[in-house]
Amino acid sequence: xxxxxxxxxxxxxxxxxxxxxxxxxxxxxxxxxxxxxxxxxxxxxxxxxxxxxxxxxxxxxxxxxxxxxxxxxxxxxxxxxxxxxxxxxxxxxxxxxxxxxxxxxxxxxxxxxxxxxxxxxxxxxxxxxxxxxxxxxxxxxxxxxxxxxxxxxxxxxxxxxxxxxxxxxxxxxxxxxxxxxxxxxxxxxxxxxxxxxxxxxxxxxxxxxxxxxxxxxxxxxxxxxxxxxxxxxxxxxxxxxxxxxxxxxxxxxxxxxxxxxxxxxxxxxxxxxxxxxxxxxxxxxxxxxxxxxxxxxxxxxxxxxxxxxxxxxxxxxxxxxxxxxxxxxxxxxxxxxxxxxxxxxxxxxxxxxxxxxxxxxxxxxxxxxxxxxxxxxxxxxxxxxxxxxxxxxxxxxxxxxxxxxxxxxxxxxxxxxxxxxxxxxxxxxxxxxxxxxxxxxxxxxxxxxxxxxxxxxxxxxxxxxxxxxxxxxxxxxxxxxxxxxxxxxxxxxxxxxxxxxxxxxxxxxxxxxxxxxxxxxxxxxxxxxxxxxxxxxxxxxxxxxxx
Numbered sequence: 001x002x003x004x005x006x007x008x009x010x011x012x013x014x015x016x017x018x019x020x021x022x023x024x025x026x027x028x029x030x031x032x033x034x035x036x037x038x039x040x041x042x043x044x045x046x047x048x049x050x051x052x053x054x055x056x057x058x059x060x061x062x063x064x065x066x067x068x069x070x071x072x073x074x075x076x077x078x079x080x081x082x083x084x085x086x087x088x089x090x091x092x093x094x095x096x097x098x099x100x101x102x103x104x105x106x107x108x109x110x111x112x113x114x115x116x117x118x119x120x121x122x123x124x125x126x127x128x129x130x131x132x133x134x135x136x137x138x139x140x141x142x143x144x145x146x147x148x149x150x151x152x153x154x155x156x157x158x159x160x161x162x163x164x165x166x167x168x169x170x171x172x173x174x175x176x177x178x179x180x181x182x183x184x185x186x187x188x189x190x191x192x193x194x195x196x197x198x199x200x201x202x203x204x205x206x207x208x209x210x211x212x213x214x215x216x217x218x219x220x221x222x223x224x225x226x227x228x229x230x231x232x233x234x235x236x237x238x239x240x241x242x243x244x245x246x247x248x249x250x251x252x253x254x255x256x257x258x259x260x261x262x263x264x265x266x267x268x269x270x271x272x273x274x275x276x277x278x279x280x281x282x283x284x285x286x287x288x289x290x291x292x293x294x295x296x297x298x299x300x301x302x303x304x305x306x307x308x309x310x311x312x313x314x315x316x317x318x319x320x321x322x323x324x325x326x327x328x329x330x331x332x333x334x335x336x337x338x339x340x341x342x343x344x345x346x347x348x349x350x351x352x353x354x355x356x357x358x359x360x361x362x363x364x365x366x367x368x369x370x371x372x373x374x375x376x377x378x379x380x381x382x383x384x385x386x387x388x389x390x391x392x393x394x395x396x397x398x399x400x401x402x403x404x405x406x407x408x409x410x411x412x413x414x415x416x417x418x419x420x421x422x423x424x425x426x427x428x429x430x431x432x433x434x435x436x437x438x439x440x441x442x443x444x445x446x447x448x449x450x451x452x453x454x455x456x457x458x459x460x461x462x463x464x465x466x467x468x469x470x471x472x473x474x475x476x477x478x479x480x481x482x483x484x485x486x487x488x489x490x491x492x493x494x495x496x497x498x499x500x501x502x503x504x505x506x507x508x509x510x511x512x513x514x515x516x517x518x519x520x521x522x523x524x525x526x527x528x529x530x531x532x533x534x535x536x537x538x539x540x541x542x543x544x545x546x547x
Contacts, residue, residue, distance in 0.1 A: 006032050006141070007344050009160050009175040011148045012182035013040065015123060016312030016329035018130040020181060022060050023337035025139035027471060027522075029344055032173060033134070034162050038145040040127040043288045044215050044253040047122045047230075047244055048323025050418040052453070053330045054116030055466060055524070062133060063116055069129060070121025071230060072248045073099040077120050080229040081405045083236045083388050084279035085221065085243075088398055090235065091405040106462070110508050113419065113446050113456045115464045120230055122246050122253065123326060148187060151178055153306045177340055178308045181329075186314035192305050196298035196317065198365075199372060210258040211294045212265045216274060219250025220282035234277040235401060237385055241277045251287075258291070265289040294319045297368035303357035311336055316364040319374075324367045324417060331421060332360055338472075338522035342545060347496040351427060352546025359423040370417055370441045374408075381405060415444040423525060424451040428544050430528040432515075448513040450526045455512045457504065465504070466524060472498025473527070473544070474520040478509045481516035483532055488519075491537040497545055519544065 008024055010017045013035030021033045049057070049066060057063040071077065077095035082088065096104065101117040108114070134140050143162060149170070150161040158178045163170045180188025221243075222228065232243040244253040256273050258265075271284040300315040312329030336356050342348025381404055384397035422436055423429050429451045436452060437445035446455035454476075457465040468474075473492065475485060485501060492499035510516070518529040519540075527544040534540050541547075 005174045006030055007176050008032070008340060009034060009148075009158070009173060009178045011160075011178065011180050011188050012186075012312070012314070013037070013127075013131070013142075013144060014181060014183065014312065014329075015127055015130065015326050016333050017179075017181035018127065018134060019056065019060070019330050020179060020311065020333040020337055021134060021140045022062075022130065022137065023056075023333055024341060025134075025137045026060055027337060027341035028139070029337075029341045030139045030141070032141045032143055032175070034143045034146050034148055034160075036145070036147045036165060040124065040131045042124055042128075043290050044213065044244075044246055045123040045290075046323050046326050047120050047246070047253070048327065049119045049121060049126065050323065050327045051114050051116055051118050051415065052418050052421070053327045054119055056330055056334050058116050058464070059334075059466065059469075059524070062130070065129060065133075066121065066126055067098060067102075067119055069125040070119065070247070071098065071245060073097060075228065075230070075245075075248050077230040078227075079231040079233070079408070080227070081233040081235055081402070082225075083398070084234055084277060085232060086224040086279035087236075087388060089226075090398055090402040091408075092229070093406070093408065095230065108458065110458050110506060111446075111456075111512055112458065113444060114415070115456055115458070115466065118418070122244075148182075151188070151191065151308065153178075153308055155306070158307050176307065176344060179336070179340075180304075180308065180310045180314045181312045181333075183313045184317050186310065188308060189300060189310055189314045192302075192308060192310075194300050194302050194305070194310070196300055198298040198368065199296065209294060210261060210263070211292050212256045212258060212270065213290050213292065214254045214256065214265070214270050214274075215246075215287040215289070216252050216254050216270075217250055217285040217287060218252060218274065218278075218282055220280075221252065221278055222250070224278050224280050224282065233405075235381055235383055235405070236388055237383055239273060239276050240381075240383070241273065243274070243277065257294075265291065293317075297372040299361065299364045299368055303361060309336065309353070309356065315360075316368055318368055318371045324371045324414075327418070328364060328367045331363070334523045335360055339546075341522075342497075345496070347498075347545060349542065349545050349547030355423075355426050355428045355546060359426045363421045366421075366439070367417060370414070414441055416440040416442050419444040419453055422452045426451065428527065428546055429525075430540065430543060432529060446512060448515065448518055448526050448529055450528055452526060454518070454520045454524050454526050457506045457509050457512065459506060465506075465509075468500075468502050469520060469522075469524065470498060470500030470502075472500065472522055474500045474502055476509075476513065476518040476520060477501065477503045478513050478516055478518070479504060479507050480510055483516055485517070485533060488533055488537040488540070491541045494538065495541050495545065495547075497541055 008031040298317040311332040318325035386393040387397040
C-alpha cells in the first residue's frame with residue numbers, strides 16, 4: 001500500500017528533470033522531484049544553452065534570468081585556437097557578446113527565426129538558478145538527498161520507493177507516471193532492462209576515450225593571452241586541450257585525456273597540463289574533476305515501458321562537441337510534458353504518450369551522430385611537428401592548421417540542429433503531402449510543413465509570435481484568412497482540449513506559413529495546416545491528441 005499519491009514522480013534533478021518539473025507546473029500538473037544530491041552539483045559541465053532551449057526558457061518565463069548568468073554581458077563568445085595561449089593564434093571564430101546578440105534581436109526583421117539567441121552559461125549556474133526557482137512553484141515537491149531504490153508499475157499506476165540517503169528512511173509514493181531523468185547510469189533505465197545502442201567511444205589523439213573535465217581557478221591565465229575568448233583550444237604536438245571560460249573572472253573548465261580506462265585524475269598532472277597549454281608557469285587551483293567518455297553516440301533502444309518513461313541522458317549519451325546533449329534533453333522534456341499533462345487532464349488519448357518515443361528517438365539519433373562527427377573533425381586537425389617553430393616550415397604548418405580550424409564554425413552555431421528537429425511520420429502529426437526542407441545540421445530553413453517547429457514572426461510591438469501561443473493548442477489564422485473556425489473550436493471544447501485562436505496580423509505571416517490556417521501544438525510544433533478546415537474537425541482533434 002502506497003503512503004502518498006502524486007501525478008508524476010521525476011527521478012533526477014539535472015536540467016532535464018528541472019525543466020520537466022517546471023513545464024508540468026506551468027500546465028497545472030503536480031510532481032515530486034527526487035534527486036540523490038542535497039542540492040545541485042557545483043561542477044562545470046556544458047556551457048551551451050542553444051536557441052531552442054532558450055525558447056523553452058522563454059515559454060516558462062525564465063529566459064531573461066538565465067541570460068543574466070555566465071559570462072559578463074559585454075564579453076565576446078569567440079572560439080580561438082592556439083599553439084599555446086602565449087604562442088601563435090591559429091584561427092578565431094568571432095562570436096558576439098550577450099549584449100550584442102540581444103541588440104541584434106531588437107533590430108531583427110519581422111521574419112527572423114532566432115528570437116532567443118544561443119547563450120553561454122555553464123550548466124552548474126543554470127541548474128542552481130532553476131533549483132531556486134522551482135522552490136517557489138506550488139506544484140513541485142523537492143526530495144533532494146533522496147534516491148529511488150525501487151518502483152513497480154502495476155498497470156494503473158506506479159509505486160515508487162524512495163530512500164533518504166542520510167537517515168535510511170524509506171517512503172513509498174504512488175504516482176500515475178514515473179519519469180527517469182537520472183543520467184547515463186540511469187537506475188530507472190536499467191531496472192526497465194533497456195540498453196543503449198550506438199558508438200561507445202572514439203579512439204583518437206584528443207576527444208577520444210576517457211576524458212576529465214576539471215574546474216580550475218587560474219586568473220593569471222588572462223595575462224598570457226592577447227585577446228580574451230570564451231573557448232580556447234590548444235593544438236600542438238605535445239598537447240591538445242580545451243579551456244572554457246566560466247565567469248570571466250578567472251574560473252575555467254579544462255579538459256584532459258586519460259590514457260588508461262582505470263586511470264584516475266591527478267591534480268598535479270592536470271595543473272601541469274594547464275600550464276603547458278598556457279605556456280607559462282601560472283598559479284592553478286583545482287576545484288573539482290569529473291570523468292566522461294568522448295566520442296559516445298548512444299541512444300536507448302526504447303524510451304520507456306508502460307507508465308515509466310525516460311528523458312535526457314538516460315536515453316541518449318553525447319560527446320560534448322556542439323553542445324547538443326543537454327539541449328536535446330530539454331527538448332525531450334518539452335515534448336513529454338504536454339503529453340503527460342494532456343493524459344492526466346483527460347484530453348490526451350491512449351496513443352498520445354506512444355508518440356513521445358516515435359518523435360524523439362529519431363532526433364536523438366540525428367543529434368548524437370552530429371556531435372560525434374564534430375568530435376572526429378577535431379581529432380583530424382593537422383598538427384605538424386614544426387607548428388611551434390619560428391620558421392617558414394612553422395608558418396606553413398600554422399597556416400594549414402588554421403585553415404582547417406577556421407571551418408569549425410558549424411560546431412558553435414549548428415542552427416539546423418538547434419531549430420530543425422522534425423516529427424515527420426508521427427501518428428499525431430497530419431501531413432499535407434508537401435516534403436519538408438532537407439535536414440541540414442548547419443542551416444535552418446523555416447517551414448510550416450506539419451511536424452516542424454512553428455516558424456517565428458515578430459509582432460509590431462516586438463513581442464514574439466511564440467509569446468501569444470496558449471498553454472494548449474493554438475490555431476493561427478494567417479493574414480487574409482476568412483475561414484469560420486467555430487467548428488474546430490467546438491470540436492476542441494467537446495474533447496476538453498485547450499485551444500487558443502490567434503489572428504496573426506503580420507503581413508509576412510501568410511507567405512511564411514503558406515496556408516490560411518495552422519494548428520500549433522503546446523510544444524510549438526505544427527500539427528496541421530490548411531486553407532480550409534477539414535470536413536471532420538472532431539477527427540482532426542482526435543488525431544493530434546492521440547485518440
